[in-house]
Amino acid sequence: MRRAIVRLIAVREARDQLRDRRTMFLILGLPVLMYPLFVGVGIVFVSMLKGKQLVVGVVGAEHLPQPGRPGPHPFPPLFAGDRFVDAYATPDLPDDPEAAAGRLTVTRLDPAPDAALNELLSSREVDVVVVVEPGLAERLERGERPVVRVMGREGEENSKLAVRRVMGVLRKWAAGVKTARFARAGLPADFDTPVDLRDPQSDKPVDKKLADELRDVLVKVIPLLLTMWVLTGAIYPAIDMTAGEKERGTMETLLISPAERTEIVAGKFLAVSALAFGTAVWNVMLMVLAVGVAQVLFPYPLLSMAGLAGCVVAALPVALLLAAGCITLGVFARSTKEGNYYMVPMFFLVLPLAYWSMAPGIELDAQMSWVPVTNALLVQQRLLSVRPDPFPWQHVPAVVVSMSACIGLALWAAVVQFRREAVLFREAEQGRAKFSLFGRRAAKGEG
Template identity: 60%
Template sequence: MRWSIVRLIAAREVRDQLRDRRTLFLILGLPILMYPLFVGVGILFVTALKEKKLVVGVAGADRLPQPKPDLTPTPGLGGAAARAQLMRVYPPLLGENGQFAPRYAADAPDAAPLLARVLDTAEEPELRALLDARQVDAVVVVAPDAAAKLERGERPEVRVLGRDGEENSKLAVQRVTAVLHRWADDVKAVKFARKNLPPDFDRPVEIRDPQSEKTTEKKVADELRDMLVKVIPFLLVMWMLTGSIYPAIDMTAGEKERGTMETLLISPAERTEIVAGKFFATAFFGFGTAMWNVLLMVVAVAIAPLLAPTLGYGLVSLPGLIACVLAAVPLAMLFAATALSLGIFARSTKEGNYYMVPLFFVVLPLSYWSMTPGIELDGFTRWVPLANALLFQQRLMSVRQDAFPWQHVPAVFGTLALCVTVALWAAVQQFHRENVLFRETQGAGRKWSLFGKKSS
């Protein structure tokens, strides 16, 4: 193989693709438009969620412990004794304004407001009618004599009703159930206080896990980091696949459509050199598309701590992200070789797009599988093509204290190298088949399929 010829063909293909405005828009323009669009959609989603109000009906509100604004401790008691006396009073679920007590229904920054509506009826058919008419999103039903049962040391029942299969009702049920659990914890603390027991009497052992040491901001940052570690390699793969498919179709089916394939075939270049030149040009565009998207991600990761100091905990390892880019080179080569092998079958660019569909059927399941919780690079996954590369990239970007699994790296790159070799071999074989290269010259009475020639 003459590398000077390969370089010449590759440079010619790259130059032709750079003159195509569609290719430039796909590689450079589309990511610039999509990332701000995703951010804008997210902002609109949060804004719409905040404007939405979840209405929860409360049936039997008068059966609950009532607020006592005039409650004062017995005169002459000290501070600790006064607080102890106040702790023996059951807390009200609803405040004086008829809404859930703020300490129980404190809204999260991105949560819809939770509004309480006291209902005059406690009959279940009427409550179901209110739910079906969407006048309320959920209903809290308090059992008769709930406050009196609490005073007697009994356990009253509080039920929550909702609409099956409806998103707003499901969200309201989740929110009000959390409110009731927080209120029930305070009720339990009062029952302990009335028996002269500490509030944590039901927790004989104090369990401290790694999450208990972290602040809320740190927990949010860790969850966001774990999500990015899985999402970034997936986005990288999809952009590389997109950036490889369209140049590969244009270099194969497009050449047939324009009638320039014959000119290239009668040149002094060998078929293997032609395939190698097109392969390197396609891999260049696939990897270039990924590089441009990674550059945008690096900028976002770098400025995130500046815009939001609470996220300044190292969302993604930047050195790991750079190493992840280098590890993407074999994937770009794999997509380039596979796309060339499929694209050469097509007579036109439109037909070439159809032939690329099976490639998505293989790439998407493997990519989703690598994002499954609990899946890591081990003795089995290192042999699964594509998934092993994604798991390797996830491990590069993650911020972890354990040792890096270097023992799996040879198997990962060896598997990818074997797949690239097989795909390139298949592409070279197709370029040596005249009935594939010149399908448009076949007679009208003959048909062709991926499984061989056949007559009509």
């Protein structure tokens, strides 16, 4: 293989793509538009979640402990007028952000059978119903265990959100009732906690907890986004360099040149790989800018910037593999429209492997290091995370071998297709059926 010929083809193909405004928009312009859109949608989602009005219907509110009861250690009231007591309605920082969403509006309901209450829920007059057992305050005074029921709509998101929100309020109120009962018995508030369990998260400040949660999300999402952008940066140039050249009639000119088929494949492969990898680099630059803006709000590190640079390097084998696969599929197509159809298997193959890396508990180990694409994303996740344990370098050779084998196999398939005249000149076939990835097509005139 002559490197000068390969370099000449690669430079020529890359130059043609850089002159194509549509390709440049997909590689450079679309990410610039998408990231602010993602941020804007996230802000709108959070604001809508916080501003959502959740109507809580309460049956039997008069049976709850009332404020102003004389005597020592009274049971705490749940309501202050027509709203929950602020101490209970103000959510703590939960593991589930939706459990703190929505503003609760309380409405008093008359006692009614469950069927009538379910009818109110079905008609969306209320989102959740709290049913207080009659004589609850008196039963608490006697040391009994009364019941408070919560009812919601089945399979409806607003009602589920309201149920989670109200259950958080009721749990905090029940903890206050328990504290009062212990105080009446002359017991300390932590009497029912015989062992003091120290949660490593409990001593962290709120900003640190938020930064940790955001970092865990970014560590998994950034490699997935990079892979999707790399796939986008590889698909359209690969289609244009294969099916597009057939459609324009320039493939024949290239094939009658002194370049060998292997050199042609290598040149196109390098050009597509460079564009796909350039897409990854450009997206990482945008991510650095976005993380830098978010870092201003947190005094704790969200990501390892050195790891982010290493993440770019780890994206290179993914770009090489996707470039080789796209060229192999693109050469089957007779037109760019058909080439777009042929790229569907790339998504079916890449997306499950990429999502696999985001599964809980999945890490780079002796088994996962042999799974192509997934192993590269796990390397990126490990590079991005801020962790005290050492990087698992012992698994990197398996990642390199696995990805190299897949890249070599895809390139071999591309070379085989470029050597088949029936594939390269399918439009010239007359009088017999033509081969297609989706089956055999009848020739024109066959009936």
